[in-house]
């Protein structure tokens with residue numbers, strides 16, 4: 211992966227920067243799309259995981275649509291050449307401006323998360339003389355057994371429409387002439403590693419769909435969202451998520467309605483392992499019972515460890531020395547600016563290159579300029595030796 215020629219190319223670059231392994235990205239996409247084809251499924255890439263131009267280009271060329279969660283993501287998806295009929299728009303708090311942007315762009319579908327949102331889309335679409343396709347994002351009350359900040363399908367979470375609201379929703383839809391219900395949508399969380407959770411989701415989806423079809427709804431689409439996890443502990447061995455098992459499990463457990471399309475919204479599982487945050491060691495400092503390896507990358511470049519306590523595999527690219535323990539930290543004035551606690555690394559010296567793995571998803575997109583730091587630059591493997 212980090213061949214000598216690549217490592218020497220790094221030495222002329224200013225750190226920290228994001229590095230993307232494009233051949234791994236393409237391999238990942240090839241496997242993912244071959245699974246889609248096998249079962250006749252469709253997918254929209256969740257832009258929020260990584261919205262870099264080269265990444266979006268790869269997703270588009272792989273035939274994926276775009277899953278957006280803001281008006282600006284819709285604008286970017288359109289500008290990047292995604293076909294409007296392959297763009298979907300979710301989110302609990304869509305503003306009027308964002309809804310109008312999406313209506314003007316004639317996107318495929320709004321994934322609606324509340325009753326007042328449906329009313330507002332109906333009003334705005336009416337004002338433009340349009341009829342908007344909507345799916346209902348359902349909160350199926352399933353615990354995805356992932357980090358509490360990225361669980362989105364439990365009754366206490368802010369996302370989606372709960373089954374006890376269905377009667378009111380159905381009554382509202384009968385009065386709304388400018389929205390057309392085309393399906394149900396689910397997204398129960400992210401970094402889901404126990405795929406049995408998706409079996410529960412399939413079973414629940416049948417019951418929930420039945421409520422609507424019994425009323426006479428024609429649900430053309432069932433959308434199971436994203437959420438498949440990746441291996442943060444051993445990313446070099448498991449560089450591609452187990453799409454085969456995931457889709458086989460869905461295929462075994464999901465019985466789509468007759469003629470119904472099955473949609474997915476992968477984010478993390480498509481891009482996480484292809485991205486690395488590369489930094490240099492600024493200082494090695496003695497602490498109480500531990501050494502600090504102080505990097506020139508900080509939580510502003512990759513916030514997941516500080517935000518979720520996430521653990522990323524770390525590699526010292528410059529050393530094969532004896533293994534020693536370090537707290538790997540950044541330069542930001544926050545004690546949570548720490549990438550790893552008491553991790554074993556080959557002896558670290560000033561100037562060593564450190565790669566933080568699995569940084570392709572929810573890494574660069576969450577970059578901040580806190581402490582007035584520069585945003586990390588971007589390099590792609592096919593631009594370097």
Ligand SMILES: *Cc1c(COP(=O)(O)O)cnc(C)c1O
Pocket residue numbers: 256258259277279300301397399400401435436437438475476477478479571
């Ligand atoms: C974030 C998000 C996704 C993507 O989730 P991953 O865990 O990255 O696969 C899909 N759909 C919606 C609605 C989202 O908010």
